[in-house]
Amino acid sequence: MKPRTLLASLRPQAPLLMALATWLIALQMAGAQSSLTDALGAILKVGPKGEGHAEAQAGVKVLLAQDLNSLPQILQSMDRANPLAMNWLRSAVESIAQREQARNVALPIASLGAFLLDVSHSPQARAYVYQLLSKADPVGVPRLLPGMLNDPSMEIRNAAIRGALDQAAAELAAGRKGTATLLFQQALNNARDVDQIDLAVGKLKGLGVKTDLQKLFGWIQQWKVVGPFDNARREGYERVYPPETSVRLEAEYVTQGGKARWVDLVGADDYGKIDVNLPLGKLKDSIAYCYTEVQVEDAVNAEIRLGCKNAWKVWLNGRLLFGRDEYHRGAEIDQYRLPAALKKGRNTILVKLGQNEQKEDWTVEWEFQMRITDAQGSPIAPLRVGVPPPITASR
Amino acid sequence: MKKTFLLSALCSLLCPWATNAHWPQFRGPDFNGTDNAGELPAQLSASGGIAWQTALPGRGLSSPIILKDRVYVTCSSGPKQQTLHVLCLSATDGHKIWERTFQATGRTMCHEKTSVAAPSPATDGERVFALFSSNDLVCLDLDGNLVWFRGLSVDYPNASNSLGMSSSLATADGALIAQVENDTESFTAGIDVATGANLWKLDRPRMANWCSPTVLSLPGGKHLAALQSGKGITAVDPRTGRTAWDYKDGASTTASSALSGSVIYAPSHGLTALDFSGDGEPKQLWRAAQLRPGTASPVIAGGRILLMADGGVLTCGELETGKRLWQLRTKGPFSGTPVAAGNRLLAVNEKGLAQLVDLSKPEGEVISELDLNHTVLSTPSLAKEGIYIRGESRLWKLRR
Numbered sequence: 019m020k021p022r023t024l025l026a027s028l029r030p031q032a033p034l035l036m037a038l039a040t041w042l043i044a045l046q047m048a049g050a051q052s053s054l055t056d057a058l059g060a061i062l063k064v065g066p067k068g069e070g071h072a073e074a075q076a077g078v079k080v081l082l083a084q085d086l087n088s089l090p091q092i093l094q095s096m097d098r099a100n101p102l103a104m105n106w107l108r109s110a111v112e113s114i115a116q117r118e119q120a121r122n123v124a125l126p127i128a129s130l131g132a133f134l135l136d137v138s139h140s141p142q143a144r145a146y147v148y149q150l151l152s153k154a155d156p157v158g159v160p161r162l163l164p165g166m167l168n169d170p171s172m173e174i175r176n177a178a179i180r181g182a183l184d185q186a187a188a189e190l191a192a193g194r195k196g197t198a199t200l201l202f203q204q205a206l207n208n209a210r211d212v213d214q215i216d217l218a219v220g221k222l223k224g225l226g227v228k229t230d231l232q233k234l235f236g237w238i239q240q241w242k243v244v245g246p247f248d249n250a251r252r253e254g255y256e257r258v259y260p261p262e263t264s265v266r267l268e269a270e271y272v273t274q275g276g277k278a279r280w281v282d283l284v285g286a287d288d289y290g291k292i293d294v295n296l297p298l299g300k301l302k303d304s305i306a307y308c309y310t311e312v313q314v315e316d317a318v319n320a321e322i323r324l325g326c327k328n329a330w331k332v333w334l335n336g337r338l339l340f341g342r343d344e345y346h347r348g349a350e351i352d353q354y355r356l357p358a359a360l361k362k363g364r365n366t367i368l369v370k371l372g373q374n375e376q377k378e379d380w381t382v383e384w385e386f387q388m389r390i391t392d393a394q395g396s397p398i399a400p401l402r403v404g405v406p407p408p409i410t411a412s413r
Numbered sequence: 414m415k416k417t418f419l420l421s422a423l424c425s426l427l428c429p430w431a432t433n434a435h436w437p438q439f440r441g442p443d444f445n446g447t448d449n450a451g452e453l454p455a456q457l458s459a460s461g462g463i464a465w466q467t468a469l470p471g472r473g474l475s476s477p478i479i480l481k482d483r484v485y486v487t488c489s490s491g492p493k494q495q496t497l498h499v500l501c502l503s504a505t506d507g508h509k510i511w512e513r514t515f516q517a518t519g520r521t522m523c524h525e526k527t528s529v530a531a532p533s534p535a536t537d538g539e540r541v542f543a544l545f546s547s548n549d550l551v552c553l554d555l556d557g558n559l560v561w562f563r564g565l566s567v568d569y570p571n572a573s574n575s576l577g578m579s580s581s582l583a584t585a586d587g588a589l590i591a592q593v594e595n596d597t598e599s600f601t602a603g604i605d606v607a608t609g610a611n612l613w614k615l616d617r618p619r620m621a622n623w624c625s626p627t628v629l630s631l632p633g634g635k636h637l638a639a640l641q642s643g644k645g646i647t648a649v650d651p652r653t654g655r656t657a658w659d660y661k662d663g664a665s666t667t668a669s670s671a672l673s674g675s676v677i678y679a680p681s682h683g684l685t686a687l688d689f690s691g692d693g694e695p696k697q698l699w700r701a702a703q704l705r706p707g708t709a710s711p712v713i714a715g716g717r718i719l720l721m722a723d724g725g726v727l728t729c730g731e732l733e734t735g736k737r738l739w740q741l742r743t744k745g746p747f748s749g750t751p752v753a754a755g756n757r758l759l760a761v762n763e764k765g766l767a768q769l770v771d772l773s774k775p776e777g778e779v780i781s782e783l784d785l786n787h788t789v790l791s792t793p794s795l796a797k798e799g800i801y802i803r804g805e806s807r808l809w810k811l812r813r
Contacts, residue, residue, distance in 0.1 A: 068563065071610060102562060106559060149496070176491075176492045
């Protein structure tokens, strides 16, 4: 058959063939879509201790067969990902992106950028997209940062504040103190990382502007303290002393030092340090309890943020949140972030604080610092802190 | 004693679990800071001696590992070192072949001198494993595709050290050995290399521990994982975690044991040589109080055992007897362990001064120096063609 004849013979059937081909392609795409959706679903189910690994490994293979057009769907799935699944997903995205970029296929900047700018997406996912885009366009993408000073992602916010601080420093170096002051103040208002706060506060101090660090961080400063209870051989950490079963602020306890009553301790440190050595003395082998109450107008999911180099346990409304039986390995602001569901009205916080037997100079500290914040590290407000006159408070 | 020595040498040569990696983990194929690829160079030189150097995208003090023509290294970046990097570089020219990043799921706080990327990665020849101080554990294939990811702090929330964790990884018999030992939730796990699931998990002494596991080769192709802590050394079956023997006389929590054949040289009461070739408990061959490791682990080369003190005094002992042969003052301070081959030892101090020591001289002698002018707290790695020195945020390949 001549080619022309072949074409002529096919022509009447062409619409049918086209429809068939379209249907087949659509079927294949639907299958691919379904398998991608299933794969993402499997990865999202990854849990602790290797849970769901076999299914997730199969899912990763499906993801690795995708091209860059699938990135938006994969990234959107990160909104539902736990921290483990997030890492499975980002690794697959990097494999795809690296493979396609090696073929000179450009990243879909527009769709990735739209994802980045939509703050309703997971902060962690957006931070990752920011990293991805910054690698692709290290000059252009950071230009977005001045508009991201208040970003929900701590990483993006940190980068934005860094840029703002640099700009403020440049203004100061150019002798424009007024503009520099405004820029440092703007950076400070949005900064959540301690090093950036310290830098801004220092610069503002040099410019004659005072900062209320206690208010800025939102430290809990008002406490009742009782102790010392025995912690010889570090055994007191697991021992249940009376304040753990019932906080009775009028009670008197028999302790290793004799009799002990709750006493007031009000912190005055800019960085919120509550030094138990002050009321109890520089003791060793001892346990102290610290108690306070906070009032919130509405129930809120918050974080109790703690810095502490001593062994500790924290209870919120009588429920143990977490504890660390570690001594003198170091402390920093927001060292521990404890999810805390505050109820409307009065909430009780009890801290158990252990001091061990070490005698070195760097083991004298018996202290902690605590604040209550949202997930971005902004102090929860309105928040009233304090301990009423001696009462019996059931926790 | 000599019989033990010959057996040791034979075991080293026929080491059946060795991968095709030249430097598969921290301190090399035999966990002793040396290899069998000939001498180190006679001279260190900035002009002709540096094959390449490259910046890393973050900080770290993990050692690189070398598999065929690729170098794998880890680092961490971000305001809280929360971004974890695993990089694969060309051994030929240092160009990046791939990079994967992860978000730390555990605490990243550590002492300012160390880093979240302190533990060294390991390979079994088919996969690359990377552990971070945040207890995030990554398994990638050699092309950088994820095999599995574990957040050991998600699994065991109280397993951490506020100063930082640093125990490196080792593999044996399809098990990845991860020592996650600390003051609180202290454990070591044997993890299936293919699936990432626990094969076993042992409660370990509740005390901070920064030293790394070693893998002991036994006749018949069997292995034991030697887990060192302040309490001593526990040797376990890598597949089951079952204890084979337990040396309970204490050991360092920083310097790790070194191996030579069927003898483990443990940082315990100075240095203690234990022959594990027999059944049951290991037999003590010698104990030398004068051979006292600092932060750096012992290095074995040419019948000698070498110990670098933090301040820079290098002590050389006779491997067979533990007799101290000589001491040499080098320029410290040191955090990383030296490497050695043949009659030469390379030590890089914290300021990045690389010092080459001729071990054949009667009292040892520094014969060449190279100032890298960069903080170096890590242990170099060796390959046939080069020496890899990892600085805080830079990697060099020196010609060998």
